[in-house]
Amino acid sequence: MSVLQALDLRRRSASSVAPPPAGKAPAVEVAKLIDVSKCIGCKACQTACLEWNQLDQPIGFFDGTYNNPPDLTPASWTVMKYTEYENGDNLEWLIRKDGCMHCDDPGCLKACPAPGAIVQYTNGIVDFVSENCIGCGYCVKGCPFNIPRISKTDSKAYKCTLCSDRVVVGQAPACAKACPTQAIYFGTKADMIAHASKRIVDLKSRGFQNAGLYNPQGVNGTHVMYVLHHADKPSLYAGLPDNPHISPLVGVWKGVMKPLSLAAIAFAGVFGLMHYVTKGPNRVSESDERKATELAEGDKK
Amino acid sequence: MTVEAKPVSRYTTAARINHWITAVSLVLLALSGLSLFHPALFFLTDLFGGGQLTRVIHPWIGVVLAVSFLGLFFRFFTLNFWNRDDSVWMKNLGAVINNKEEGLPELGKYNAGQKLVFWGQSILILALFCSGIVLWDTYFFDLTSIDQKRLAAVAHALCAIAAILIWIVHVYAAIWVKGTLRAMTRGSVTGGWAWKHHRKWFRQEVGKP
Numbered sequence: 001m002s003v004l005q006a007l008d009l010r011r012r013s014a015s016s017v018a019p020p021p022a023g024k025a026p027a028v029e030v031a032k033l034i035d036v037s038k039c040i041g042c043k044a045c046q047t048a049c050l051e052w053n054q055l056d057q058p059i060g061f062f063d064g065t066y067n068n069p070p071d072l073t074p075a076s077w078t079v080m081k082y083t084e085y086e087n088g089d090n091l092e093w094l095i096r097k098d099g100c101m102h103c104d105d106p107g108c109l110k111a112c113p114a115p116g117a118i119v120q121y122t123n124g125i126v127d128f129v130s131e132n133c134i135g136c137g138y139c140v141k142g143c144p145f146n147i148p149r150i151s152k153t154d155s156k157a158y159k160c161t162l163c164s165d166r167v168v169v170g171q172a173p174a175c176a177k178a179c180p181t182q183a184i185y186f187g188t189k190a191d192m193i194a195h196a197s198k199r200i201v202d203l204k205s206r207g208f209q210n211a212g213l214y215n216p217q218g219v220n221g222t223h224v225m226y227v228l229h230h231a232d233k234p235s236l237y238a239g240l241p242d243n244p245h246i247s248p249l250v251g252v253w254k255g256v257m258k259p260l261s262l263a264a265i266a267f268a269g270v271f272g273l274m275h276y277v278t279k280g281p282n283r284v285s286e287s288d289e290r291k292a293t294e295l296a297e298g299d300k301k
Numbered sequence: 302m303t304v305e306a307k308p309v310s311r312y313t314t315a316a317r318i319n320h321w322i323t324a325v326s327l328v329l330l331a332l333s334g335l336s337l338f339h340p341a342l343f344f345l346t347d348l349f350g351g352g353q354l355t356r357v358i359h360p361w362i363g364v365v366l367a368v369s370f371l372g373l374f375f376r377f378f379t380l381n382f383w384n385r386d387d388s389v390w391m392k393n394l395g396a397v398i399n400n401k402e403e404g405l406p407e408l409g410k411y412n413a414g415q416k417l418v419f420w421g422q423s424i425l426i427l428a429l430f431c432s433g434i435v436l437w438d439t440y441f442f443d444l445t446s447i448d449q450k451r452l453a454a455v456a457h458a459l460c461a462i463a464a465i466l467i468w469i470v471h472v473y474a475a476i477w478v479k480g481t482l483r484a485m486t487r488g489s490v491t492g493g494w495a496w497k498h499h500r501k502w503f504r505q506e507v508g509k510p
Contacts, residue, residue, distance in 0.1 A: 015340060113337045114352050132352075134351075136337060138454070140438075155439070249451040250451055250454075262339060265465055268466050272469060272476075275473075275477070281478070283479045284491060285493070288496050289491060289492060291493075293307070295492075295504070295507065296509070
């Protein structure tokens with residue numbers, strides 16, 4: 001599910017990355033902008049995602065909401081999440097297209113122990129490379145948005161690729177192409193931010209005083225951004241994190257603990273060796289054996 | 302050549318088999334666990350048939366270790382209760398390390414260091430088993446929240462490193478104190494070894510308290 005041949009890497013899980021070939025123009029960062037205020041909840045994006053990525057989402061169950069399937073699955077990389085929000089006398093239907101946010105500081109990639117199972121291209125897209133995935137679920141723990149899903153069929157992790165295979169040939173992601181109201185835009189990150197600011201001015205003029213862009217800085221910004229009418233309360237939108245960041249536990253686990261642990265083990269080994277070299281072995285002497293015999297056979301004498 | 306005193310039986314055959322199942326499991330767990338802990342050690346997954354297989358096998362070896370260690374625990378825990386002599390021994394740890402343990406109290410089957418290894422590994426293996434269940438997504442993913450899994454991952458790694466450090470002490474002690482290893486390979490020690498290191502136990506064994 002990746003396009004390693006055509007896109008340069010910025011990060012590679014559990015490994016270091018060679019810089020892009022010399023002479024290459026710097027990559028342009030891309031982003032998808034989802035304008036929640038323009039979404040009509042038709043699920044064309046969900047269908048387009050299944051179709052383009054040839055995913056087979058088994059028929060599930062009806063859970064009494066419009067969410068179908070109820071949550072992301074290994075085969076449903078994007079799911080519309082519907083929230084009924086009573087804002088004073090006004091009932092607002094908040095519909096958010098859930099899926100990978102393509103964090104600039106990707107927790108999944110930092111948590112991944114398998115070299116090259118998760119990559120981040122220089123254009124900002126975070127991609128899972130299935131052939132290197134070992135199915136350990138560390139990406140699930142690293143992700144601040146609860147996005148990766150482990151397949152019960154092949155024990156590998158799956159999520160939105162931001163259609164890296166389309167982007168690499170100059171196409172917009174399938175969901176953006178299918179959206180009938182153009183609630184999903186795709187382009188350079190700078191263009192998307194500029195476009196969002198126009199939309200926010202428009203929304204504010206319509207009475208949404210807290211309209212704003214969701215591009216959380218806790219993960220150094222994302223390559224999927226939302227225009228929200230209530231940007232002051234992202235969690236209204238089916239639990240979108242107000243201030244997402246990589247868990248400090250993951251930070252410790254994948255940060256200081258790694259070198260300190262190996263250092264401690266190495267130190268213990270060296271300490272043992274040095275002790276043996278300086279103090280020498282502890283041997284039983286001949287007199288110990290003699291005294292033992294004396295004690296054991298004391299009665300016989 | 303040293304004339305050895307009559308050997309003293311220290312471990313039954315069953316206890317030795319129990320110990321070596323535990324030992325092999327622990328080494329395999331350390332290798333497979335470290336391979337997923339630090340990228341520089343990922344190559345160790347090759348020993349287990351690759352990353353996917355390492356991820357599959359590691360928890361099952363953990364189950365073997367947990368069951369096996371439980372056997373060791375019930376065999377030995379009554380012999381590992383702390384007593385006053387152990388505190389004296391610990392205070393004179395420096396003398397012990399310098400190979401000058403003469404003059405310390407006579408010891409039963411285990412000295413304070415061995416008891417600390419025993420209790421340390423008992424607590425750590427319990428913690429590793431519990432946190433390991435939380436991380437065993439194949440069967441137990443739905444039992445815990447993602448935050449609990451994050452905590453379990455950190456706890457599992459910390460306990461594993463501590464257990465590996467204790468294991469290094471345990472193995473080194475067997476290399477350093479000559480005549481020890483045969484207790485776990487052949488089941489017996491020389492009388493002199495028993496007299497020197499565990500005299501109280503030796504007196505009991507030869508019926509001369």
